[in-house]
Amino acid sequence: MRQGAAETMTIRALFIAAAAFALPFGAHAAPVELKSEIFVERTEVSDSGETELVLAPADRVVPGDKLRFVISFVNASDEEAANFVITNPVPGSIAYLSADGPVTPEVSVDGEQFGALGDLTVAGADGSVRPAETADVTHVRWAFDAIAPNSEGEVRYLGELK
Amino acid sequence: MQQRDISRAVAKRPGATLATLGLFLSSAANASTLAGTEILNVAQASYANAEGDTQVIMSNPVTITVEELIDFVVTTVDEDQQTVDGGDNDVRTQLRIVNLGNGPEGFAITVDETLGDDDFDPTVTEVVLDTNGNGQYDPLEDEVYRPGAEPELNPDEGIDIFVMTKVPVGAVDRERGVLRIDVASTTGTGERGLVFEDAGHGGVDAMLGETGGQVRNDVTLITLLNMPVLEKAQLIEGGDGSGAVITYTLTADFRGAAAKDAVLSDPIPAGTTYVPGSLALSGTALTDFAGDDAGAFDGEAIAVTLTETTIPQTVTFQVMVN
Numbered sequence: 433m434r435q436g437a438a439e440t441m442t443i444r445a446l447f448i449a450a451a452a453f454a455l456p457f458g459a460h461a462a463p464v465e466l467k468s469e470i471f472v473e474r475t476e477v478s479d480s481g482e483t484e485l486v487l488a489p490a491d492r493v494v495p496g497d498k499l500r501f502v503i504s505f506v507n508a509s510d511e512e513a514a515n516f517v518i519t520n521p522v523p524g525s526i527a528y529l530s531a532d533g534p535v536t537p538e539v540s541v542d543g544e545q546f547g548a549l550g551d552l553t554v555a556g557a558d559g560s561v562r563p564a565e566t567a568d569v570t571h572v573r574w575a576f577d578a579i580a581p582n583s584e585g586e587v588r589y590l591g592e593l594k
Numbered sequence: 595m596q597q598r599d600i601s602r603a604v605a606k607r608p609g610a611t612l613a614t615l616g617l618f619l620s621s622a623a624n625a626s627t628l629a630g631t632e633i634l635n636v637a638q639a640s641y642a643n644a645e646g647d648t649q650v651i652m653s654n655p656v657t658i659t660v661e662e663l664i665d666f667v668v669t670t671v672d673e674d675q676q677t678v679d680g681g682d683n684d685v686r687t688q689l690r691i692v693n694l695g696n697g698p699e700g701f702a703i704t705v706d707e708t709l710g711d712d713d714f715d716p717t718v719t720e721v722v723l724d725t726n727g728n729g730q731y732d733p734l735e736d737e738v739y740r741p742g743a744e745p746e747l748n749p750d751e752g753i754d755i756f757v758m759t760k761v762p763v764g765a766v767d768r769e770r771g772v773l774r775i776d777v778a779s780t781t782g783t784g785e786r787g788l789v790f791e792d793a794g795h796g797g798v799d800a801m802l803g804e805t806g807g808q809v810r811n812d813v814t815l816i817t818l819l820n821m822p823v824l825e826k827a828q829l830i831e832g833g834d835g836s837g838a839v840i841t842y843t844l845t846a847d848f849r850g851a852a853a854k855d856a857v858l859s860d861p862i863p864a865g866t867t868y869v870p871g872s873l874a875l876s877g878t879a880l881t882d883f884a885g886d887d888a889g890a891f892d893g894e895a896i897a898v899t900l901t902e903t904t905i906p907q908t909v910t911f912q913v914m915v916n
Contacts, residue, residue: 466653468637492789493633494663494801495626495696503637503653513641513649520637525627525660579641593660594627 463509464579466518473498473590497593499526506584516576518587526591528569533587540571626749629662629697630796662697662794665803666747668777668811671729671754677818680765685716686731687759687813691745691777692752695803697795700744700780705757705773709812713769716759716815724754731756744780761815771815776808783807823847824858838915839869847906858909859897865916872912873898 471487478484490499503520507513521543522528531537538546541554541564552564574587627633637653671688678685691701705718721739726732736756739745745753757775765771781793781800784807794800829841846858862868873880873889875898880889889898889909898909 463643464639464641464649464651466637466639466651468635468653468656470633470635470656470658490658492661492799492801493658494661494803496663499658501635505639511644513643516639516641518637518639520635523633523635525631525633593633594625 463511464505464507464513464516467504467506468520469502469504471500471502473500493593495593498529498590499593500588500590502586502588504584504586505579507579507581510581512581513579514577516579517573518576519571519573520589521571522569522589522591525594527567527594528572529566529590529592531572531574531587531589533574534585535574535576535587537587537589538573538575539569540573541568543571546571546573626663626694626696627660628749629660629695629794629798629800631660633658633660659798660696661789661798662800663695663803664697664699664779664781664800664807665694665805666699666701666777666779666809667692667694667805668775668809670811670813674812675814675816678761678815680761680767680769680817681763683719683760685759685761685815687757687773687775687815688731688754689757689775689777689811689813690752690754691747693747693749696749697798697800698746698748700746702741702744702778702780703739703755704776704778706776707759707771707773709772709774712772712814714762714765714771714817716761716771716773718773719758719760722756722758724756727753729754757813759815761817765817767817769817771817773813773815775811775813777811778809779807781807826860834915836915839912840866840915841872841910841912844909845906846900846909848904852902852904853900854902856900857897858900859895860909860911861895862913866913867916868896869912869914872910874910875901876907876909 470490472490472493474486474488475483476486487500493499501520503518505518528539531539539549539552540546541552545552549564549566549569553561554564554568555561572589579585634655634657636655638650640648640650643649668689668691671690676685676687693699703721705721707716707718722731722736723739723745724731725737726735739755747753757773759773761771779802782788782790782802784802786802786804786806788802788806790800792799823846825845827843827845829843830838831841832838842860844858844860846856848856868891870882871879873882873891873896875888880887880898882891884890884892888901889896896909896911900907
């Protein structure tokens with residue numbers, strides 16, 4: 433028996449970790465690689481009494497937890513990767529909340545048509561159509577014009593464990 | 595009481611499994627992801643290489659397992675305050691437990707009737723589970739709760755419990771007796787976020803939610819001795835022999851309740867004669883004829899239909915000693 437969230441990692445520490453992982457990729461033959469990670473957002477009160485958002489390894493999650501999915505990419509080649517599009521299906525137990533990245537994320541409620549959430553609609557069983565909500569999102573994607581040679585970056589989305 | 599206990603002993607099935615409990619599904623089903631569910635995330639990317647060929651790559655799969663969250667509510671089905679009579683030996687307090695967590699959980703029930711800041715201690719006779727799930731107390735079907743055989747509820751399931759108590763005979767009007775009813779997760783209790791490793795459904799960890807694995811309800815039993823009280827007084831004027839007039843005053847007190855269609859009747863004592871026109875209800879004169887107002891004299895007895903009010907009422911009439 434012990435308290436949860438024993439090990440935590442601050443957001444800043446996360447970025448350091450993300451940058452560090454480029455090294456193994458560089459030694460690899462694959463020119464472009466993706467890496468998926470999941471963290472859990474926890475609110476902690478610091479010694480000075482301030483509330484801060486902390487990202488912890490998602491080694492113990494329960495319904496209601498907010499999970500941050502981080503997809504890192506690296507182009508270790510000397511060539512540009514053009515029309516680079518990352519697509520992430522949202523797992524069924526996750527209620528999508530938001531996404532961000534170097535390019536504006538697009539979402540989909542059917543895995544086929546992507547766009548801004550406000551431009552999407554959902555058809556009900558009776559044929560009526562309503563505006564899509566975050567809870568309807570099934571996929572999120574980020575479309576880059578190109579990824580420069582020997583570069584890296586990451587995109588993120590946030591969801592709540594249902 | 596005796597017969598009921600015997601009946602229940604026969605109906606009780608010691609080997610009954612939890613599956614036989616008549617549980618109901620909460621209407622507030624929250625569809626939490628079940629404990630032990632694995633969540634898999636894989637991202638995919640496509641791009642065009644220098645030759646213009648489309649390449650598709652996948653990320654590593656990341657899997658996390660959902661742990662068990664212990665979360666539940668316990669609410670009183672009726673009121674947090676119950677009115678009882680002194681000496682009442684069949685007081686029933688109904689509560690409802692609903693499992694809001696994401697795994698099956700057992701619930702231990704304890705009742706403390708010995709709190710110090712009340713007027714009397716109810717006696718807890720037993721705690722009964724609403725085994726058949728109909729929300730009603732059925733002595734022949736519902737099983738008595740026993741520590742060690744706690745009810746187990748699946749996510750979003752609920753069950754009612756009946757705490758059976760007796761009120762001491764000596765309790766007087768408007769006294770309070772508090773029942774402290776604690777329901778606790780059989781996995782454990784503690785601070786929110788406390789983790790019980792491997793104690794969850796299927797061996798996952800179990801974590802205490804908002805309630806810390808324990809919910810307390812204090813239910814107050816209030817004696818309201820609402821048995822109607824009828825008092826009769828007499829005033830004798832003009833000696834104590836023949837020709838003396840006796841004024842009877844009947845006071846009806848329903849103890850804060852408003853009795854509907856209550857009729858107060860009183861026969862004229864032997865050896866006396868009713869004084870015509872002497873009948874009155876709370877100071878208002880009534881005729882002796884039936885049907886025209888609330889009162890009547892039929893030759894043998896007076897009868898007055900009381901007003902539906904919580905205020906004590908008096909009926910007066912006179913007789914003359916023959």
